[in-house]
Amino acid sequence: MTKVYIKTFGCQMNVYDSERMAGVLGASDFEVTDDEKEAEYVVINTCSGRQHAEDRALSYIGAAIKNKKVIVAGCMAERMQDELMAKFPRLHAVVGTFNFSNITSAINRGKKKIFAGVTEEKYPVKLRRNEKVRGYITIMQGCDNYCAYCIVPYVRGRERSRDVEGILAEISQLATDGFKEVMFLGQNVNSFLDEKTNTNFSGLLRKSAEIPGIERIRFMTSHPKDLSDELIESISATPKVCKHVHLPLQSGSDRILKIMNRHYTAEWYLSRVRKIREAMPGGAITTDILVGFPGETDEDFQQTLEVMRKAGFDASYIFQYSPRRGTKAALMESQLDEKTKLARLNNVLELQKKISEDITKSYLGRKVEILVTGPNMVVKGMMEGITDNSKKVIIPGDGSMTGKFFRVKVIRAQTAIMEGEILK
Ligand code: SF4
Known part of the structure; x- marks a missing residue:
């Protein structure tokens, strides 16, 4: 059989692809x-989210193409089709983000053919999963929002939802395969919105x-603009749905939010936070923050810090703005210097560290339920589990505990990962 190795860059949606x-x-x-050395073909699934991700993928392609037949797939393939072909004349094929289901014909036909363009998107019910406890399922593709800094709508296309039937079949398959958790x-x-069945x-x-x-x-x-009261209440009222909402803030300044x-x-964002807290006491809220957007003044930045303090995020993914070719923000004249962006990044990191530490400390002595996901990679002999609200807790144990639930008491809570002891 012809062997293929897949290398993935980028977010969890790329892992799913x-x-x-x-x-x-x-x-x-x-x-x-899983062994690149023995593969005849290497598929490199790329990300265009940040320049750094593209640079890493380019250097990976350059190295792999010396002795493998290389197929470049994903966002960068979609964005740079001809550029990639010109830069790497030996490329076997380029596969766009609408064409993952055509990967076999891309390999079979080769000839550097570009498969970009809309085709019918097919999802196999049985995927080759990297994890054993949590199964990821992409329920929709693309985005209609066109945030000024983001490349996604250009490389992933307009928003389109999968049909509910296919998603439920995939979940059932996960359950059959012993998975305990799904993440949409x-x-x-x-x-x-599945228009056929009118399911939101x-x-x-x-x-x-x-x-x-x-x-x-x-x-x-x-x-945040689409997080209605009705949806928050549904999350709260469905026991299996975890009480954790990841809600990107990006900026706390209305002026910058408008330009973005x-x-x-x-205020609308904070109203969502209040509603979540009210409907799901003990739930977690995490966010994305983008610092150094073009034209961001110190006053704008202070407003971001203020919203962070008010919201009390459990965790934040913090990014320093970098221009992405093809987006509106990249053309804005008021780009900030690197020093200012870096200083703001550090400021936000520091504030989030303090907020997260205070939240973590409040768990000391508390009893929580965790689902064990596998061994902890840092502390030998410890297994890692996750609470309903996404807190990581390590406990002593072995592989037989993977995929099982345990009630534990938190006995150490200093860092982002807590330590617990199993309650009998
Ligand atoms: S950042 Fe904005 S444009 Fe990019 S994917 Fe998110 S909502 Fe869509």
Whole structure:
């Protein structure tokens, strides 16, 4: 059998796309291997989110192409089709973001053919999964929001939701394979809508929760403008749905939010935080913050810090703005210097560290339920588990505990990962 190795760059949605391609290849005449050395073909699934991610992928392609047949897939393939072909004349194929399900014909036909362009998107029910406890499922692709700094709508296309039937079949398969958790992925899961069955995201959550064997349902990412009271209440009212909302803030300044094209104000954002706290006491809220957007003044930046203090995020993914060719923000004249951006980044990191530490400390002595996901990679002999609200807790144990639930008491809570002891 022809062996294929898949290398993935970028976010969890890319990991899912790679699992999807591996599923398609596995169902055909290919064997997907974890050992790049023994592969005849290397599929490189790329990310265009940041320049750094593209640079890493380019250097990976340069190295792999010396002795493998290389296929470049994903966002960078979509964005740079001709550029990639010109830069790497020996490329076997380039596969765009609408064409993952055509990976076998890309390999079979080769000839540097570009497969970009809209085709019918097919999702195999059985993917080749990297994890054993949590299964990721992309429920929608693309984005209609056109935030000024973001390349996604250009490389992933307009928003389109999958049909509920296919998603439920995939969840059932996960349950059959022993998975306990699913995580729904999408650029904006709140606006999920299966038009055929008129099922919105709340409906999908409810239907998914009926599938036996799956004990927890998570989702990411929510857009603040689409997080309605009704949806917050559905999350709260469905016991299997984890009480954790990832809600990107980006900026706390209304002026910057407007230029970013985010379609909400700081006050609307905080109203979402209050509603989540009210509906899900003890739930977690995490966020994304983008510092150093063009034209961001010190006053704008202080407003971001203020919203962070008010919201009390459990964790934040903090990014320093870097221009992405093809986006509106890249053309704005008021780009900030690197020193200012870096200083603000450090400021935000410091504030979040303090907030997260205070939250973590409040867990000392508390009893929580965790789902063990596997061994902890840092402390030998410890297993790692996750609470409903996404807190990581390590406990002594072995591989037989993976995929099982335990009640534990938190006995150490200094760093982001807590330590617990199992309650009898
Ligand atoms: S919502 Fe904005 S940041 Fe998120 S994917 Fe869409 S355009 Fe990008």
